[in-house]
Amino acid sequence: MRATCWMGKQKVSVERVPDPQILNARDAIVRVTATTICGSDLHLYNGYMPTMQKGDILGHEFMGEVVEVGKGVKNLEPGDRVVVPFCIACGNCEQCTLGNTSACENSNPTPWLPEKLMGHATCGAFGYSHLTGGFAGGQAEYVRVPYADFGPMKVLKALTDEQVLFLSDIFPTGYMGAELCDLTPKKVVAVWGAGPVGQFAIASAKLLGAERIIAIDRFPYRLKLAAEKAGATDVINYEEQPVQEVLRDLTAGRGPDACIDAVGLEAHGHGLQYAHDSTKQKLKLQMDRPLAVREAIMALRSAGIVSILGVYAGFVDKFPLGTVMNRGITIRTGQCSVHRYMKPLLERIEQGEIDPSFVVSHQLNLDDAAHGYDMFMHKQDDVMKIVMRA
Amino acid sequence: MKSLDTFRSGLRSDDAPSSDALARGLGWFSLARGAAEVAIPRLLARGIGIEPSPVTSLVTRLMGARELAAGVAVLLNPRSPLPLWARVAGDAFDLALLGLASTRRTSGLRLAGAIAAVGGVTALDIVASIKAQRKAVHPNRPVMFSVTINKPTNEVYARFRDFARLPEVMDYLERVTVDGKRSHWVAKPFGGTRTVAWDAELTEDIPGRVIAWQVVDSLISGRVTFATAPGSEATEVRVEIEVGKGHAGIAKWFAKSQVKGDLRRFKQVLETGEVLLSDATVTRKPHPAQPSEPEVIAKNPHVTNNRSPVEVQP
Numbered sequence: 158m159r160a161t162c163w164m165g166k167q168k169v170s171v172e173r174v175p176d177p178q179i180l181n182a183r184d185a186i187v188r189v190t191a192t193t194i195c196g197s198d199l200h201l202y203n204g205y206m207p208t209m210q211k212g213d214i215l216g217h218e219f220m221g222e223v224v225e226v227g228k229g230v231k232n233l234e235p236g237d238r239v240v241v242p243f244c245i246a247c248g249n250c251e252q253c254t255l256g257n258t259s260a261c262e263n264s265n266p267t268p269w270l271p272e273k274l275m276g277h278a279t280c281g282a283f284g285y286s287h288l289t290g291g292f293a294g295g296q297a298e299y300v301r302v303p304y305a306d307f308g309p310m311k312v313l314k315a316l317t318d319e320q321v322l323f324l325s326d327i328f329p330t331g332y333m334g335a336e337l338c339d340l341t342p343k344k345v346v347a348v349w350g351a352g353p354v355g356q357f358a359i360a361s362a363k364l365l366g367a368e369r370i371i372a373i374d375r376f377p378y379r380l381k382l383a384a385e386k387a388g389a390t391d392v393i394n395y396e397e398q399p400v401q402e403v404l405r406d407l408t409a410g411r412g413p414d415a416c417i418d419a420v421g422l423e424a425h426g427h428g429l430q431y432a433h434d435s436t437k438q439k440l441k442l443q444m445d446r447p448l449a450v451r452e453a454i455m456a457l458r459s460a461g462i463v464s465i466l467g468v469y470a471g472f473v474d475k476f477p478l479g480t481v482m483n484r485g486i487t488i489r490t491g492q493c494s495v496h497r498y499m500k501p502l503l504e505r506i507e508q509g510e511i512d513p514s515f516v517v518s519h520q521l522n523l524d525d526a527a528h529g530y531d532m533f534m535h536k537q538d539d540v541m542k543i544v545m546r547a
Numbered sequence: 548m549k550s551l552d553t554f555r556s557g558l559r560s561d562d563a564p565s566s567d568a569l570a571r572g573l574g575w576f577s578l579a580r581g582a583a584e585v586a587i588p589r590l591l592a593r594g595i596g597i598e599p600s601p602v603t604s605l606v607t608r609l610m611g612a613r614e615l616a617a618g619v620a621v622l623l624n625p626r627s628p629l630p631l632w633a634r635v636a637g638d639a640f641d642l643a644l645l646g647l648a649s650t651r652r653t654s655g656l657r658l659a660g661a662i663a664a665v666g667g668v669t670a671l672d673i674v675a676s677i678k679a680q681r682k683a684v685h686p687n688r689p690v691m692f693s694v695t696i697n698k699p700t701n702e703v704y705a706r707f708r709d710f711a712r713l714p715e716v717m718d719y720l721e722r723v724t725v726d727g728k729r730s731h732w733v734a735k736p737f738g739g740t741r742t743v744a745w746d747a748e749l750t751e752d753i754p755g756r757v758i759a760w761q762v763v764d765s766l767i768s769g770r771v772t773f774a775t776a777p778g779s780e781a782t783e784v785r786v787e788i789e790v791g792k793g794h795a796g797i798a799k800w801f802a803k804s805q806v807k808g809d810l811r812r813f814k815q816v817l818e819t820g821e822v823l824l825s826d827a828t829v830t831r832k833p834h835p836a837q838p839s840e841p842e843v844i845a846k847n848p849h850v851t852n853n854r855s856p857v858e859v860q861p
Contacts, residue, residue, distance in 0.1 A: 177826075212835030287827055
């Protein structure tokens, strides 16, 4: 089959690789009908995530048609149309039974790698380095899905691929980010990053009833989409306006009740802080550039909540812990436990409360994956979300 | 076998903070002496009653460099016996040099004092070395690992007690046959072709709580305890493998490297019914996250496609 392989820093290519086969009884093989490039794939593309190997198949957002199931899978059969959560979870361990599927204790077959870096193992995930188990990803013609009796969700044909595809990651992730903010009507929330996850965080904050939603980015087209489609009430272009001052003005000095970081480890910015972080990151003295989360913490109202959705890999410097402590700030974060959000969010889509396809900007053939990565990384052609098909 | 409770407490008697105070003291003494020998060799030579010469200065400076190195080595790891034994060897060398000096140089009284001082330090070095050595090769410190399994204790106990099924999670085991309290184990360690076999005798068996065994005619024994995890129905499983003197080398290393993975697979099989494979772990050698050829996959014993699947209780 053809698959998008990571071949080195900023090098991906579509290669011929063996077809996947059933390895475990609870596996299914899915023919991918639609897949996308995620902002977090860019961290792999740019070489910021450790343990990547040449030839790793990328992609953790995909949906498709079941073509084969293992003997242990009773709930699916060939022909079923499914959306697959990016995190792999067994459904049996204590964390899974509590709903924390992104903390599954069984789905990572290489736990010794994250144990070294993060203290304990993470869950397994598709196409996301060997820290998350070394599973082939979904930017391919076919993909093997472990624990297929627990993860994939069947969807009816009435909805288009573009409407349900993002249930695999970014819609639940954005929704979780808003949910973690304990939003009630009359609350003010600021969202750093108006990329696809940021758009869904904004849209979800609106679904959850926030009164004022402020989007922060540097690309006018992204801020425009946030205001026109996602539901932002205010936008700040940080290259033109001083973020802290504007937020102070918008909230009459209080600061937002909640701040969402939908940026992660490759934050951009300017001035001394950005120079410091990018130099240290280049020298491998720190793994992440935490500019957005620093700014969010400083801007937040005292006793507010910072919700971190952006992906971080390891250790950061100059983290304003003193502010967190002295102003009673709560930090909430996590890889999204997609499994527990898929059904309720599918219902919202079915009832017409939201149409996730508003983020789609480009349709590509899988063969053009390399072009897609390059375009997405350089934010060319007003790119928002790229959907690829084999 | 030592009780598990000894290892529960964070502060074991032989890890108490005061136990390496002597080693640390000797380390600092080494640094001070080494610095003096390098900086003021002539003055020191006079102090111990030796007439300074270019040769004695050079020898003293070399001794000083050695002392500095020994001091750093001891202070970096005061519980390790090797740097301390190196100090003892250095002391012996010092004493030999002083003995040589006594045959030809002046001021016998000062030299005798120096010999007595070095002798005293040597005694302390020997004491510290022996103490550290005893701790380092303590034969009763078992290999320990633990895991929490989301199943009731009785079920976890019963699955472990069914020794004949352990090869499903312990790759290196070929088969286990049980005959009353005796069991016969056949293994192929390190993925090789050589077969190793042994008999084990059950020494303790409390349903739902403890299984302990002794490998016949050896100093290797094991003990597994099962306890209900706080606030849940899950089971805490703790494994101790004790490897006595004489086997301490390869057997202990093998146990250490295996037990953790064994427990993880044991948890997986009990909770999910199978040992999960990824594209990277289906082969023995490092492999990128992309499918392997079918003939490569077929070699992995955990590939369950061709076996009847284990029924999982939801």
